[in-house]
Amino acid sequence: MINTHRMGDAHGKPLIEVCFSPAHYNLYDPKESIVVVADILRATSSICVAFHYGARSIIPVKGPEEAIEYKKLGYLTGVERQGEKIEGFDFGNSPFSYMDPAIKGRDIALSTTNGTRAIQTAKDAYKVVIGSFLNLDILCEWLKNQNQHVITLCAGWKNSFNLEDTLFAGALVYRLRNHFDFSYGRDTCIAAEYLYLLGRNDMNKFLKESSHRRRLEKLGIEKDIKFCLTPNTAPVIPVLDGNALVNSSVLAV
Amino acid sequence: MINTHRMGDAHGKPLIEVCFSPAHYNLYDPKESIVVVADILRATSSICVAFHYGARSIIPVKGPEEAIEYKKLGYLTGVERQGEKIEGFDFGNSPFSYMDPAIKGRDIALSTTNGTRAIQTAKDAYKVVIGSFLNLDILCEWLKNQNQHVITLCAGWKNSFNLEDTLFAGALVYRLRNHFDFSYGRDTCIAAEYLYLLGRNDMNKFLKESSHRRRLEKLGIEKDIKFCLTPNTAPVIPVLDGNALVNSSVLAV
Incomplete structure (x- = not known):
């Protein structure tokens, strides 16, 4: 278990971790962590x-x-x-x-x-919240206020790594790194943040070569992709409450 | 299975893929692939x-x-x-x-x-070969000549992603990309190559923050790490033959 090596606690800050796909989720200990589920394109x-x-x-x-x-x-x-x-x-x-x-x-x-499969995977975590670029800033503020460990669970594509979810995980690490510590599992954090910093000025272009992107392009949903990469257009905090997601934010239209 | 979407074959080139850890290996189809096992620090x-x-x-x-x-x-x-x-x-x-x-x-x-656990994991592949920065160039030449699909299997740390093995996988992608095609599983290839290009000028520094690196630093093996990141000091081709690795190259000292 990665978390048996937890270092962050020594500094009094909660830990931030990134799980690249549900296939790796059993390496994490989510019982005391908020799991941010990310399936950027498009769930x-x-x-x-x-x-x-x-x-x-x-x-x-x-x-x-x-x-x-x-x-x-x-x-x-x-x-x-x-x-x-x-x-x-x-x-x-x-x-x-x-x-x-x-x-x-x-x-x-x-x-x-x-x-939705990734949400099911995470359901026994301390708390489950939904992440996307659309609620990026409000989610980061909310996570800072929770004072809990955070694991970003990238939904990936059929259990395998994908770039768009990783970019989002990197965006979280970049925004939260001063409020959280890395654990021994932090290589995924470092990699995600590097990739985010490489891609953030034009994520649409950065993802052009990626696998899921190409799969979706075939379906003619360029407009969807562009929208899903636009930050902060839906400032909500969807959290899992029992078997249903509900909005913890009061900012719905 | 990622390889059910294989695209590369259409262009007549073999495919190159990157598997970030043994936990993802069952997503790949190694029966027609040479698996390059990489555990850079230090196996x-x-x-x-x-x-x-x-x-x-x-x-x-x-x-x-x-x-x-x-x-x-x-x-x-x-x-x-x-x-x-x-x-x-x-x-x-x-x-x-x-x-x-x-x-x-x-x-x-x-x-x-x-x-050695990663080698065991890969043992039923078409062929298993050992990769490291120490045999980087000769390995790339050898892989080009095999005309087979290639999967780099990063040994990782206890089934989780690590940076140093990923950098090596990226070095292979960077050197082989004109001779191979990417499959739908290529997000790992793209990510590995980006990380390699970011880190290649000073891999030692790039890895300074990484988890395994810090673990090894505690053991006082700075010298080992530096050596393991030095390309082409051991131009050999260790391949699995039955249950034993043997050197396929004739360049041993």
Whole structure:
């Protein structure tokens, strides 16, 4: 366990760690940590938008079958697989589809390829919060105030490393490094921060070569990608409360 | 499986991939790939030195008990745990300890914390070869001539990502990128190459903050680290043949 080597405690600051994919998550000890789940393209970005537009709750569900059960209970439903919306549900994984006034006050059941799975993976952590560039600054302020260890869990692509989630993790490290300590697991922090500093002036261009980006380009969602890389357009704090995400911030539109 | 999306084949070039740690290895399909195992500080560096000094074979073994059995058979033995040599064996994990003329023509049983475990992990690949900065150029030439897919398996630290193995993986990508294609798993390749390009002018300094480096500094092996980051001092090609590594190059001293 990486955290058995925790050093940060000696200085009285909580620790910040980065987990590159759910496949590495068992190397971390999340019991005393807030886990920030990041699936930048596009699940956690869309979740932030939905809360910014006033969704009351979002329940991460395993797949279409479970979403159908929630639909019967009056939930709105979002189901995405391989980057595409599944027929018969209200939303896919595009943040724009959640910019709908009709969402206000509603509960949503959501299943996406990587994002909701990562949320499930983290569910036993001290606390789970949703991260994206869209809520970057407010999330950092919130994390500073919690005074807890932080692990950013990159959702990745089918358990493997991806660049866009890593850039986001690096953005957090860059903003939080003075308020947190690194542990012995900090090589991922250092790498993520370096990559963020390399890419931050034009993340869109930086990601042009990346795998998930190319996969999504095939689906013609350039506009989504650009939006998901724009900081601070949805200042919300979606936290897991029981089996549902709710917005801890009072700034929803 | 990342390789089900293989793109490179379309262009007739083999693929190059990077696996950040043994925990991700099951996402790759090594059956048609040469796996380059890298444990830069210090197992794969030491293996290269041992072959450069004329070792006949090196058998990766699980632990001290198995090493003792080989000792009874006349093998030299190297056993390291937590960075330190284990009492009663001939070598630890310092490359300098293998710079011994007495090693010439001898067989060695070797067990290290991360390196030999990574070799075991890769043993069913099409071919397994040992990589380090010490054999960087000759290894790249050899890989170009094999015309096979290549996966660099970073040994990491107890299954987690580390910077020094990633820098080495990036050095391979940088040198081989014109002869190979990236697959959909290429985000790790891109990240590794970026980190290598950032660090290559002074890798020693670049790694100063890294976790394993700090762990090793405590053991007072600055000299080892500097040596392990020096390219091309041990131009050998250690490949796995059955259960033993042998040198495929004819350039041993």
